[in-house]
Amino acid sequence: MAPRSHATARQVRLGTELRRLREAAGLKARELAELLSSTSAQISQVELGFAGVSEERVRRLAAHCACTDEALIDILVAMATDRTRGWWEEYRGVLPPVFLDTAEAEHHATFLREVVITLVPGLLQTADYARAVYAYMRPELPESEVEIRVEHRLNRRVVIEGDNPTPYETVIHEFALRVLVADRGVALAQLRRILEQVEEGHAVVRVIPVDQVGFAGAGASMMYLGGPVPRLDTGLRDSPTGVGFDHAEAQLEKLRTLFLKVKSASLEPVASRDFIHRLAKEL
Known part of the structure; x- marks a missing residue:
């Protein structure tokens, strides 16, 4: 071969x-x-x-x-x-491989835990929100390529919305919920989208208020993907320079500890839902 x-x-x-x-x-x-x-x-x-x-x-x-x-x-x-061709294969040769690798990793995960400080998590983003983020971060891309990225991001939702949804828990900082990546209409639609996902049981969302005392985890953004056995867990870190996958047990232990530490600084899910409702009313 x-x-x-x-x-x-x-x-x-x-x-x-x-x-x-x-x-x-x-x-x-x-x-x-x-x-x-x-x-x-x-x-x-x-x-x-x-x-x-x-x-x-x-x-x-x-x-x-x-x-x-x-x-x-x-x-x-x-x-x-495994010879299964996932939906992400439609984008091979169209999008950078890391887009496909991320979708495939999510597809095979047994649970997903995410921490996001500056932006709404990709799995919860609306099309307009994602479009604004991609257009801002990659201004050199033609509109057609931005739209392909938005389409791929929306398709990733199947992992938490499909027939066999993967348990998903995310901690979001208040800053990410308040920042206007486009305009107030897009921001309001985005908050409503998060609330819909919570109410439909697709996501457990926890919010860290901006006035939380002692929270210094601004660089804590990460996703932890559970494997079919703990040894096959995966860490995923997204940064302006690219996405990286962590497999080493020492790194995975750091990410598990980080998630628990950040989670301890957040509001409980019901209080977080009410918090997002209040933000939506302010808009």
């Missing part, structure tokens, strides 16, 4: 987990290759996500690495053999 020209974030994650199994067993790529009747180059391609791997080879690799975690092995097999 010819190597892939581009590996998705999910394919890279599979390769990373297989490499972790090998390293935990104290095996070098050359040694594992000999056990699997393969080559060091092929093992390297698999671990980088640039080559596929069969169910039989994943199970043999796990056995040679003395991995007895059957749940983890089954999930790695599922990742290796």
Whole structure:
């Protein structure tokens, strides 16, 4: 099988987990290759996500690495053999790969937790709000490309609104709710949209008031995506320079701690809903 020209974030994650199994067993790529009747180059391609791997080879690799975690092995097999084309594949070659990787990661998550300080979370944004954000952040883009990004962002909602919605909890700072990314009409529609999502049970929303004493987490924006087993949890950080995925346990632990710390500074869901209602009335 010819190597892939581009590996998705999910394919890279599979390769990373297989490499972790090998390293935990104290095996070098050359040694594992000999056990699997393969080559060091092929093992390297698999671990980088640039080559596929069969169910039989994943199970043999796990056995040679003395991995007895059957749940983890089954999930790695599922990742290796999944050929499902998600809705995001329609945008391959149209949008940067990170857009597709984010949607795919959300699709496979068992729960989603998010902290947003400066903007409304993407999963809750209206079309007009998203359009204003993209147009401002990427003024060089023609209108047609902005619209494709808006369309993709709205399609991401299926993860919390579809037939099998993923539990979603987000902490939003009051600043993000008050900032006028466009005009007051767009801001009011956005607040109403958040309230609709809360009332329909698609999202648990918590608000951090601007006068919250002792909150210094302005740089805390992040998303935590639960995996089918904790080892496969993923952290996602969005910044002006790009989106990054965190897989290392030390980083994931920091993100779990960060979410709990920020959550402790927020209002309870009912109080947060009432808070957003008051903001909407002010507009």
